[in-house]
Amino acid sequence: MVSAVDDMSQAPLVLLSGGGGGALLAAILSKCTVQRPVIVVTNTGDDFEHLGLLICPDTDSVLYATSGKLDRAKGWGREGESWQVLDAIQAMAGPSWFQLGDKDLALHLMRAEQLRDGSDLAGVTQLLSERLGVPEGMIVVPATEQSVRTRVVTEEGELAFQEYFVGRRCEPALRDVVYEGIEGASPSPSMLAALDTCIDGPVDVVLGPSNPFLSLCPILDIPGMLSELRKRARRVVAISPIIGGRALKGPAAKIMIELGLPASAPAWTQWVKQRYPGFVDTWVWDEMDRGLIATLSEPHDVRVTDTVMSKPGVSAAFAQWLLEVCSVAP
């Protein structure tokens, strides 16, 4: 079990995150923990075993991003990474399809060691946070301790997530997504304990601009997760991963189209609302999509701002804007 941030006198912001846009947002919020503690709940649906090691791509992206160690150019993995081990595995005709960097491997070896020693996923994530230098006031915690494994049903058959994402580069058209094991999963006790440490009333929950199908559903579909979050939440804010009809990175827009949805902020909003009725209070769209608010068939609390965090000057402004949105009850 994770021991929560010692002094959570302010209610924390709870960010649900995948590995891309969510991790970037987590990095920005890691600089705001003086204003509000932040709990980042990470998707475990991408977790998989490789070379006997548990690899947690989304959790690790958040750890690297919030400790200032993410390779920003690539958007994943560690800055200043080297590939000596992978090269040597390749030279021995070993399993080298997964891009395993040396520094990254060091983290996986340490995680495996801790898990063997009896630590749970939350505990090892806490330890790695400390060792990597994630700022105090920020807790990174995987959504569940149980195994949830995202599998995609494509026009070419069912694939494990990494086969689809890395092996096939998201090429096969997607028909459905299943979260193997999710029916037996439950919200991380360490996450709930962290949420309950705050003594200053309800928390605010932010759905990061992550892929809804691949990053947020495997968190929100965990039995009990929605109600546990909702009953502690003053406000639930969802940030659109679709900007001007496109995803900044990753296959979110492509998948929406493959599933028969328009790739647009309104379609995303409707889809999330239909899947999780009554869960989200406030929808955040990019400035670029302001004109689409009128196309919504019923009134929503939509806020627009510049959400492209990679643009110079935007990220800090976006974080402050988000903290302000979350500073008052809906």
Add this chain to the structure above:
Amino acid sequence: MVSAVDDMSQAPLVLLSGGGGGALLAAILSKCTVQRPVIVVTNTGDDFEHLGLLICPDTDSVLYATSGKLDRAKGWGREGESWQVLDAIQAMAGPSWFQLGDKDLALHLMRAEQLRDGSDLAGVTQLLSERLGVPEGMIVVPATEQSVRTRVVTEEGELAFQEYFVGRRCEPALRDVVYEGIEGASPSPSMLAALDTCIDGPVDVVLGPSNPFLSLCPILDIPGMLSELRKRARRVVAISPIIGGRALKGPAAKIMIELGLPASAPAWTQWVKQRYPGFVDTWVWDEMDRGLIATLSEPHDVRVTDTVMSKPGVSAAFAQWLLEVCSVAP
């Protein structure tokens, strides 16, 4: 099970080896496999688990030496090694006491993968031999499939081998050596199968110039090993690890003294003969110790030559000399 060298029409030379002098001799013999196939039987007593990986120091030294990948200056590990993973583990305050190079780690990861997939130790060693480029005509095979773990009893208490060898740099004075699990071990079936593939009569067995207590006993003390070797052997040759009262490398001389023996070729000869009566036919001492032959209390078939394989020109000459010694029945 290992498939033996296809055409063993010549009886193979069987070298029992630790990781130091034995591995050097294996490397020299790997260039003579056209003359005679060579089976290198490696000590497994130093094997241990680290970071969830099975590390086989002596087997790996032989694999690296015979594939031309050994770091000759250090005498262990891989040439051109890098340390990115170890540095990263250290930076995260992880377990970094064992010098785990990146290329070396790649091999351990592959071994672990193969073992998980159901391969036995001989099978994975065979695969790694091929992948590293150990010459055809040479088989490297661990002495047993069962776990044998060397532990040393020192004046400071009992230590696991790596604690003593790496952690304490062989400093504590040694009182005894035990081979945990050896009573339940048996000679590797793949080794026996390889020995039996030869169709041209009995093999010759060479005890490499390895540490008797730490490298050869954990092979020879395996129940059944002596008789299995002896019944197939035309000649058993033992090469002294003590030259001019010293070991070229490692603690063999220091241990002899700690165990109350003189550090000398004759004392080594007596000790081996007493421990394994009737096993060795021919004793090989370095030229430097020729004068000590007269000190033996009874006649032995002692041969002398220049055995310092690191000296220029010596190694190939020593191999040819050894092949000649082994070319006739004792």
